[in-house]
Amino acid sequence: MSPAARIPVTVLTGFLGSGKTTLLNRILTAQHGRRIAVIENEFGEIGVDHQLVIGAEEEIFETSNGCICCKVRGDLIRILGQLLKRRDRFDCVLIETTGLADPGPVAQTFFLDEDLREQFVLDAIVTVVDAAHIEEHLDVMDAAGEQIAFADVVLLNKIDLADEAALQRIERRIHAMNAPVRIFRTLDADIPVDRVLNLGAFDLERALATDSSFLEPQYPFEWAGVYAFAPGRHELCLAGAVCAHDHEAHVHTHDGGLSLAVLEAPSADASGLEAQIEPAVRVFAEESVLPDSTATIVPAAHPWRLPTAHDHTHWTLRIERAGTYAIFCEHAPGEVGLRVAGAGHVAERHFRSHHHDGEIASVGITDRRPVDRQKVNDWFSDLLQSRGQDIFRMKGVLDIRGEDRRYVFHGVHMMFDGRLERPWGAGERVSRLVFIGRRLDRAGLEAGFRSCLA
């Protein structure tokens, strides 16, 4: 069977109350012309005309090869096997998971079972999150982070219950974990069905290419701004907000406060800021210092630690020499209410920060040099054996030397599927890979990729 003929499968995840059921009902009742076979996590909760709805009792099979992450859904193997006998009655499959479910076993089912791998293709994992509660969930539950890490599409739902600053903060936090994920803001899970169903293998290349921010390394700071300061004392205000998502794993967090560094910048524009990024990384590597009782900070070769107690929100920035300065801040100003009285920044930049959410992050690699197929196979094989448990998802397109077609792959934990697909067009050849997981070793992944160059 050709890959194009495989039946697309959408996996729907999300906590109870996120709006997952609302989305499911919308998909089932909307006039979109698609015939969907829905596999629900319970028997017949919703009665729906014209659609095939099947109840499933979640049953996890561990494989006997001893790998604890090789879990699959036995019930899905059976149900999907039955569905194949009626495949002319539907165009795509939608699988709803229970609220706290780890999406891994569902996704892995499509890799481990050869029959299903031939007949179905995992089109996308769609995670619905509740804008009002997701931050709290991320702080206390690993499952919330994992559902986001696995997703191809996130519906940021119930946006009426969060303000713009919170939505932006959530989106950054989601992207910090899962860089290539597409986020759609929704009210009542109202979204055109073609944003979540049958994305055509979610047009992997476009997903990987759209947001190049995942190609950036991660930084110990989330934001920097360049200011022109006259000599003297400037007032630095924090709006009393305690950092919304401090995390113990963060090396710069000792007491739930905020770290920032002040460096001289060579020019009052974006290039002046860029020039100070690397020096700022070195500054942040130093032990942070608490200001003394005068609450005064100065440009220094170490970061300052500003406790964010409610009774202390004003600090003095003392500048000796007129000039341009860059302030690098652990969190974005919108999150912590940072501002400099009477001075606006002349340039700013947001950074991907590395310290959030159970150390879940993404590593992207882009390279225009072709790779050797055998070397790639060896590398993936080693990588999945040794790091498969921590790699939630990997996906990408490779330019294989001597091959006219794109090699498109994706994987879940230790499971992997790769095939040659469309031919490359003129000037298009470029390899793009992304890994999403826990405690990923960026340098190691980059070195691994370089070892595959043809």
Add this chain to the structure above:
Amino acid sequence: MAPSAILESRASVELDDYIIDCAWSPDGRSLAVVCSEGTVHLCEFGERESCVHELGMHALGALAVAWQPGGARFASAGQDGTTAIWDAGAHRGEHVRFRPGRSVVEALAFSPDGRWLAAASGRVVALWSTEGERLHEFAPAEGVIAALAWDRPGRDLIAATKGGLLAHRIEPPRFTTRRYARPGACLTAAPSPNGKVLATGTQDGSVHFWYLSSGRAGEMRGYGTKVQLTAWSSNGRYLATGAGADVVVWDFAGKGPEGSRPLQLCGHTERIETLAFQPGGPWLVSGGRDWRVMLWLPGRATTPVDVQLGDAEATVARFSPDGRFVAVGQRNGRLAFYALLPP
């Protein structure tokens, strides 16, 4: 000399829907057939003419059918969660219908004496009379029951599930269960007809077996994919297994199959969907997604003795009780009858 025999096409009927399963009547004159949309049919098969009666439905689709040994009734099960008993005699039609559990019923098996119908619903197996009375329900298994089979004397009912095989011993009013454990998911239940061995195919691409006299367990690996079909020769010597497009046969003569090389029957080019050994005879029939039905003689040849090309994927093949005919169901709803003509 290569063996020679042929499958000779005799008749066919059109049911216009994917044939899920079929079961012969004990006299070999009728077949109960269930289809993916849920219809239940009775096909009466004559040398000159065949006729089809549609007896009823399982809403959302049918999953299994089994004929009562020595009787004129058969049972069917479906996605609607019900099991129906059908009368195939003078009062043709639905006799009784019941709901064995909360879940879908995926496996049915009549005891060899025809008294009890075992039905698996989710993790639960229960025994029923053909009047719909429940004799006994066994404690829920660790996982969903994937397959059921009785041993030849009808004393043990074997259930395949996650984590091993369960052998339910039925000596009313005593009911006991023995567990044959292995990690992973067991997909088939295959007690050997000579009563010596229990075998199962697994999701992990292996075959496990236990010698019943000693309890000794063995395992055969090396399959590229899950082993979803197992069938014993009637003398209990050969265990035919199907995984992907491969038919692999293990010889249990002498010291058994461990360490031996299996017979690899080469012919199918796509996944096989069905395997059946001839009752009382040496012939093996397989059918697959390559639209072919193949006749084999394990132990004598590893190439097919005969190949019949259908006009759609073969989904199920069943020998008649006397071993002289084979019914083959196809994806497109055609049910074909072949006579097995030996050399």
